[in-house]
Amino acid sequence: MRNSRDDGPAGLLRLVATGQAESRAELARLSGLAASSVSLRVEQLLDAGLFAEEGAGASRGGRRPRRLRLARQAGVFLVADLGAHHARLAVVDLAGAPLALSDLTCDIAVGPEKTLTGVIDALRALARAHGLGDVPVRGAGIGLPGPVDPATGQVVSPSRMPGWNDFPVRDFVTAQAGVPALVENDANLMAVGEHRHSRPACDNLMVIKLGSGIGCGVIVDGRLHRGRGAAGDISHVRILSEATVDCSCGHPDCLEAHASGAALAAALAAQDIAVEHPGEIVDLVADGVPQATSAVRTAGRLIGDVLTALVNFFNPDALIIGGSLSNAEPLVATIRGVIYERCLPLATRNLEIDTSAAGRDASILGAGHLLLDASDDWIDRALDR
Amino acid sequence: MRNSRDDGPAGLLRLVATGQAESRAELARLSGLAASSVSLRVEQLLDAGLFAEEGAGASRGGRRPRRLRLARQAGVFLVADLGAHHARLAVVDLAGAPLALSDLTCDIAVGPEKTLTGVIDALRALARAHGLGDVPVRGAGIGLPGPVDPATGQVVSPSRMPGWNDFPVRDFVTAQAGVPALVENDANLMAVGEHRHSRPACDNLMVIKLGSGIGCGVIVDGRLHRGRGAAGDISHVRILSEATVDCSCGHPDCLEAHASGAALAAALAAQDIAVEHPGEIVDLVADGVPQATSAVRTAGRLIGDVLTALVNFFNPDALIIGGSLSNAEPLVATIRGVIYERCLPLATRNLEIDTSAAGRDASILGAGHLLLDASDDWIDRALDR
DNA sequence: CCAACTTCCTTCGATATCGAAGCCAAACAG
DNA sequence: CTGTTTGGCTTCGATATCGAAGGAAGTTGG
Numbered sequence: 001m002r003n004s005r006d007d008g009p010a011g012l013l014r015l016v017a018t019g020q021a022e023s024r025a026e027l028a029r030l031s032g033l034a035a036s037s038v039s040l041r042v043e044q045l046l047d048a049g050l051f052a053e054e055g056a057g058a059s060r061g062g063r064r065p066r067r068l069r070l071a072r073q074a075g076v077f078l079v080a081d082l083g084a085h086h087a088r089l090a091v092v093d094l095a096g097a098p099l100a101l102s103d104l105t106c107d108i109a110v111g112p113e114k115t116l117t118g119v120i121d122a123l124r125a126l127a128r129a130h131g132l133g134d135v136p137v138r139g140a141g142i143g144l145p146g147p148v149d150p151a152t153g154q155v156v157s158p159s160r161m162p163g164w165n166d167f168p169v170r171d172f173v174t175a176q177a178g179v180p181a182l183v184e185n186d187a188n189l190m191a192v193g194e195h196r197h198s199r200p201a202c203d204n205l206m207v208i209k210l211g212s213g214i215g216c217g218v219i220v221d222g223r224l225h226r227g228r229g230a231a232g233d234i235s236h237v238r239i240l241s242e243a244t245v246d247c248s249c250g251h252p253d254c255l256e257a258h259a260s261g262a263a264l265a266a267a268l269a270a271q272d273i274a275v276e277h278p279g280e281i282v283d284l285v286a287d288g289v290p291q292a293t294s295a296v297r298t299a300g301r302l303i304g305d306v307l308t309a310l311v312n313f314f315n316p317d318a319l320i321i322g323g324s325l326s327n328a329e330p331l332v333a334t335i336r337g338v339i340y341e342r343c344l345p346l347a348t349r350n351l352e353i354d355t356s357a358a359g360r361d362a363s364i365l366g367a368g369h370l371l372l373d374a375s376d377d378w379i380d381r382a383l384d385r
Numbered sequence: 386m387r388n389s390r391d392d393g394p395a396g397l398l399r400l401v402a403t404g405q406a407e408s409r410a411e412l413a414r415l416s417g418l419a420a421s422s423v424s425l426r427v428e429q430l431l432d433a434g435l436f437a438e439e440g441a442g443a444s445r446g447g448r449r450p451r452r453l454r455l456a457r458q459a460g461v462f463l464v465a466d467l468g469a470h471h472a473r474l475a476v477v478d479l480a481g482a483p484l485a486l487s488d489l490t491c492d493i494a495v496g497p498e499k500t501l502t503g504v505i506d507a508l509r510a511l512a513r514a515h516g517l518g519d520v521p522v523r524g525a526g527i528g529l530p531g532p533v534d535p536a537t538g539q540v541v542s543p544s545r546m547p548g549w550n551d552f553p554v555r556d557f558v559t560a561q562a563g564v565p566a567l568v569e570n571d572a573n574l575m576a577v578g579e580h581r582h583s584r585p586a587c588d589n590l591m592v593i594k595l596g597s598g599i600g601c602g603v604i605v606d607g608r609l610h611r612g613r614g615a616a617g618d619i620s621h622v623r624i625l626s627e628a629t630v631d632c633s634c635g636h637p638d639c640l641e642a643h644a645s646g647a648a649l650a651a652a653l654a655a656q657d658i659a660v661e662h663p664g665e666i667v668d669l670v671a672d673g674v675p676q677a678t679s680a681v682r683t684a685g686r687l688i689g690d691v692l693t694a695l696v697n698f699f700n701p702d703a704l705i706i707g708g709s710l711s712n713a714e715p716l717v718a719t720i721r722g723v724i725y726e727r728c729l730p731l732a733t734r735n736l737e738i739d740t741s742a743a744g745r746d747a748s749i750l751g752a753g754h755l756l757l758d759a760s761d762d763w764i765d766r767a768l769d770r
Numbered sequence: 771c772c773a774a775c776t777t778c779c780t781t782c783g784a785t786a787t788c789g790a791a792g793c794c795a796a797a798c799a800g
Numbered sequence: 801c802t803g804t805t806t807g808g809c810t811t812c813g814a815t816a817t818c819g820a821a822g823g824a825a826g827t828t829g830g
Contacts (some may be wrong), residue, residue: 025808034788039810056796062807063795147731156731204612216698220605227589227700230731237694238727240625251727309622309694313601315612342623342636346532346541346615410778419818424780441826447777448825 009041010379013050014372016068017094018196022057023065042068048382050074070094075138077371078123078177081186081363082144084108084160084212087119088364091127094138094375096193096368098361100130108145111163112155112172116142120176138378140177141367142169143186145213149229153183156229158249160213180378182371186363187232190356191217192224193366194320198357202317206310207356208234210325211278212261214303218314224370235260237306255306259299261325267295278324285328296331303331304338311343311351322356394426395764398435399757401453402480403581407442408450427453433767435459455479460523462756463508463562466571466748467529469493469545469597472504473749476512479523479760481578481753483746485515493530496548497540497557501527505561523763525562526752527554528571530598534614538568541614543634545598565763567756571748572617575741576602577609578751579705583742587702591695592741593619595710596663597646599688603699609755620645622691640691644684646710652680663709670713681716688716689723696724697732707741 011031015021021030024042028035045051052071056064074094081088085107091100104122108115120140127133146159153170155161173181191207199205203222209215214235218225225231235256236249245263247254257263261278268275268284271291275281284292311319319339321332336353343351358365396416400406406415409427413420430436437456441449459479466473470492476485489507493500505525512518531544538555540546558566576592584590588607594600599620603610610616620641621634630648632639642648646663653660653669656676660666669677696704704724706717721738728736743750 023808028808035809036789036811037787040786059796060807061797062805063797063809065808158729158731204610218698220610221608223606225589225605225699228702228731228735229700230729231698231700233697233700233729233732234694236697236729238690249729305623306694309619309691310698312618312621313603313616313695314610314698315614315616315618317613344543344615344618344621344634346543346613347618350613408778413779420779421781421819422817425816444826445777446827447775448779448827450778 008376008380009044009383010376012038012041013045013070013074013094013375013379016051017070017074017372018369019095022067022069024068025065027068044383048385050379050382073135075136076127076132077139077141077368078120078127078137078179079141079364079367079371080119080123080143081189081367082106082108082115082119082142083186084145087122088360089119089123089126090361090364091123091130091132092364092368094368094372096196096365096372098364099132100126101361101364102126108164109162112167112169116169116172117176120173123177137177137179138375139180139182139371140173141182141184141189141371142173143184143189143363143367144169145186145215147230147233148183148185148188150184150226151229153181160248180371180374182367182374184367184370185215185217185232187215188217188224188226189363189366189370190215190322190358191219191232191320191366192369193358193362193364194322194356195219195222195366196369197362197365199318199320202352204314204316205318205320206307206314206316207320207322207362208303208307210261210303210321210323210331212265214256214260215323220314234306234310239302239305241302255302259302261323264295264299264325268292279327282325282327285330293330296325296328297334300331300334301338304335305342307335307339308342311339312347315347317350318352318354320354320356322359322362324360326355393761393765394429394768395761397423397426398430398455398459398479398760398764401436402455402459402478402757403754404480407452407454409453410450412453429768433770435764435767458520460521461512461517462524462526462753463505463512463522463564464526464749464752464756465504465508465528466574466752467491467493467500467504467527468571469530472507473745474504474508474511475746475749476508476515476517477749477753479753479757481581481750481757483749484517485511486746487511493549494547497552497554501554501557502561505558508562522562522564523760524565524567524756525558526567526569526574526756527558528569528574528748528752529554530571530600532615532618533568533570533573535569535611536614538566545633565756565759567752567759569752569755570600570602570617572600573602573609573611574748574751574755575600575707575743576604576617576705576751577754578743578747578749579707579741580604580607580751581754582747582750584703584705587737589699589701590703590705591692591699591701592705592707592747593688593692595646595688595706595708595716597650599641599645600708605699619691619695624687624690626687640687644687646708649680649684649710653677664712667710667712670715678715681710681713682719685716685719686723689720690727692720693724693727696728696736700732702735703737703739705739705741707744707747709745711740 021027028038057067087104090098147156155164170183187209205219207217216232236254245257247257265275406412413423442452472489475483532541540549555568572594590604592602601617621639630642632642650660
């Protein structure tokens with residue numbers, strides 16, 4: 001039951017931070033370490049000020065356990081989920097749970113330096129405003145609406161973020177914030193967030209983010225699958241349709257050109273229905289505007305068609321549909337229907353298809369979890385003194 | 386550098402068996418263990434008769450290492466790769482390398498008991514015939530042309546193996562052969578074989594097996610991805626075509642119904658060209674029979690179309706094309722062309738598309754590797770006395 | 771040929787982990 | 801209320817791993 005991520009003293013901290021363990025005994029069970037070793041390490045973590053002991057937990061039939069929790073001073077992460085015109089900011093605890101949230105309007109097109117500097121300042125201010133000024137910041141996480149090279153932490157070329165291509169986002173954030181930084185695609189963060197938050201038992205997960213664009217994050221064997229940095233792209237699959245639409249990628253009839261929030265907005269605009277944000281499409285559907293419902297159904301069919309192939313191939317435990325458009329019920333229903341109808345019984349027998357449980361903070365949660373996964377360094381340092 | 390598979394004393398044996406390490410020093414480097422610990426464990430492995438010391442290796446600028454290799458008495462695995470009318474049998478060493486090979490004609494439709502009993506007897510005879518009668522058999526591996534549930538080792542329902550559905554293949558083989566048995570889909574075994582044999586550095590790999598059917602095995606992060614048992618299916622993706630062909634799965638126009646070896650044979654038969662095995666199609670193509678070449682090109686386009694979506698999504702390091710049809714050059718060229726043309730540059734920039742390097746024994750190699758991966762039990766037992 | 775280095779492997783004391791035994795504190799049963 | 805049972809946690813000796821030091825057996829360069 002012991003995996004590499006849970007080895008070392010940092011593993012115990014992870015178990016407590018994520019709420020999986022509350023006592024030394026639980027730590028021993030989950031970590032696979034001997035009870036005596038756990039006690040020694042917990043002692044160190046208490047000495048280092050990362051753990052706090054607080055009262056007693058519920059008895060399981062014998063002596064009540066001494067409850068362990070993260071110390072306030074254990075630290076926080078600063079996290080921002082950037083969209084094209086909007087950023088969602090959060091100060092989160094070491095498990096990714098938001099302690100403070102706020103929204104920031106910003107234009108990603110002004111370029112990385114300005115945007116990131118503004119975001120980091122706003123994050124610092126947010127922490128101070130919530131009385132967290134004295135808690136050490138252990139890391140910073142940035143979610144971006146485009147492909148990110150995991151090795152370098154740079155935005156990779158064909159992104160729709162003018163001025164960001166090949167900009168060393170991770171290095172810049174590390175320098176500006178003065179702490180280790182994590183940069184990741186937003187759909188990937190969402191996938192991690194959903195996995196850890198609502199489906200820790202599902203080792204294989206696909207998370208589709210339906211907003212202005214179409215993103216997808218994949219969890220394989222409990223870990224985020226990045227491939228060479230582009231994994232999870234489903235938006236540029238060619239689909240068959242009557243009308244031909246050219247996609248920004250240069251090929252005709254990509255899924256994104258027909259079924260993304262932006263494509264739906266354009267289709268509705270052609271019918272004299274003005275839409276600014278994908279969320280407004282959801283409202284139109286909820287209000288029973290037939291053109292909107294019909295457009296959303298068509299999109300669902302196209303998305304579902306693409307997903308059948310991927311579900312057969314990847315055979316996940318669950319398929320999660322998130323993003324603002326996931327609140328349009330006919331869209332989700334259509335996708336679900338297409339998949340259940342056309343996939344192999346073997347692939348759908350145990351497949352769950354659901355909308356996001358973590359909602360719009362899934363990415364923020366995910367960033368927290370990934371930052372915690374990358375925290376061995378500072379944890380070891382904190383223990384050494 | 387140390388992963389869970391390489392922990393414990395079994396890890397050292399694996400490193401030597403696979404040829405990655407030949408000396409104590411190399412073992413220390415690759416395993417991450419201290420040199421002193423390696424020496425102790427090697428001592429145990431020598432005492433247990435699993436290792437043998439043999440002369441000296443090449444110097445790297447200092448003292449020459451004492452070369453380690455597997456002892457002859459370390460053991461062998463018995464492996465069979467079953468097809469519909471044919472089985473390839475092998476006695477392999479602990480790394481999966483064939484020590485003895487043979488072919489057996491058999492009809493899988495006579496049911497599992499008869500088939501498996503015959504195969505196991507033939508394997509035992511093969512070992513004796515090659516003077517391996519006194520070497521302990523450590524495990525048995527069976528590759529099957531259909532979906533296998535990894536948890537139970539049973540063939541799963543919609544297979545094209547009459548009489549095998551829900552038959553407990555693994556338990557039966559374990560009982561018959563008296564050793565731990567491994568049962569796995571043939572394309573999955575091929576994927577493992579290709580990965581370990583020719584591309585150990587590629588952590589993400591897709592292997593397509595083009596024979597009478599279309600199979601696919603996936604390596605993610607260096608490990609075989611099984612999903613819930615059906616992962617890797619690409620044959621029942623719906624494709625668009627002029628003529629409608631109903632597939633055995635009940636849906637129209639599956640990839641397999643149009644582009645598999647069986648489908649090609651049927652198409653050629655309709656043009657009065659009789660074909661029995663997929664290999665004969667390769668011959669026809671090599672002989673320049675235009676109908677065959679044209680059919681194969683069409684199939685390549687269809688297969689390539691399906692793969693573009695999967696390559697974008699999975700973003701592998703390499704795509705390997707194997708199976709008997711992979712020797713038809715126009716087929717491979719067409720697939721390659723479609724993928725390079727239509728996938729995202731990000732996905733194809735570092736993508737290698739090649740035909741199988743391990744050839745038709747890839748599955749056998751893969752079975753050996755998986756058996757070795759599952760060998761901790763008997764290795765520990767051998768060390769304890 | 772010899773000295774200086776490099777690499778391989780082992781020796782040996784320090785450290786970490788383990789696991790059995792026991793103590794502690796609460797639940798439970800009579 | 802009192803003994804028994806259960807689970808939580810710690811103590812302590814046994815074992816395994818580590819890493820520094822050193823010996824063995826080569827190569828390299830003068």
